[in-house]
Amino acid sequence: MQSRVALVTGGTGGIGSSIIQRLARTGHRVATNYRDEARAREWQARMREQGFDVALAKGDVSCPDQAQALVEDIERQLGPVEILINNAGITRDSTFHRMTPVQWNEVIGTNLNSCFNVTRPVIEGMRERKWGRIVQISSINGLKGQYGQANYAAAKAGMHGFTISLARENARFGVTVNTVSPGYVATDMVMAVPEDVRAKIVAEIPTGRLGTPDEIAYAVSFLTADEAAWITGSNLDINGGHHMGW
Secondary structure, eight states, X not given: XXXXXXXXXXXXXXXXXXXXXXXXXXXXXXXXXXXXXXXXXXXXXXXXXXXXXXXXXXXXXXXXXXXXXXXXXXXXXXXXXXXXXXXXOOOOOOOGGGOOHHHHHHHIIIIIIHHHHHHHHHHHHXXXXXXXXXXXXXXXXXXXXXXTXXXXXXXXXXXXXXXXXXHHHHGGGTEEEEEEEEOSBOOHHHHTSOHHHHHHHHHTOTTSSOBOHHHHHHHHHHHHSGGGTTOOSOEEEESTTSSOOX
């Protein structure tokens, strides 16, 4: 497999870190963005201790100018971005009748607008080089909805609409665009949920357990491989059977 430059937004989290490690193991040069420099440098040091050299660029992906700048920074460090994983995401949960404009806009900005903000600076180069891989990390809740997450579900559902339109526009240029929709994964955020609540979630999953970040990362590496050139506009549900569709 040819070594390529891969940018994973929001890469310092649980799923993002696993994606970065998986892509690095397959020989790619990997980068991510950050907002808090001290935390990012600590994370980078931990990655290096595990044998992963990850490039960092400062930038808030919800801001178009910062997204443009961070892409330019990564490309100065590593070269043109050939693999983009739109993974950045936040939650600001509230029932809709109590949800504030700030809660709505922050989630839409980071989870959905970021797909435009980061993809726009790299898509023309991918088209010119006749090769590219773009993957959106959506969510099971973008498919089935979730109480108190109208903002999050709307953003995550919108990510796949972005995927299928971009896939149509760029297929003949050798650029594939796909979505991965994880179910409940044993990240720090999920493990912080009270144990009785987690037990109720697991009881609804046919496999009887939470997913792991590595299982999500495997799916991303599959979709970004050279051999995945005929897979585009797809959504890969990874949720242990928690939500099934066809």
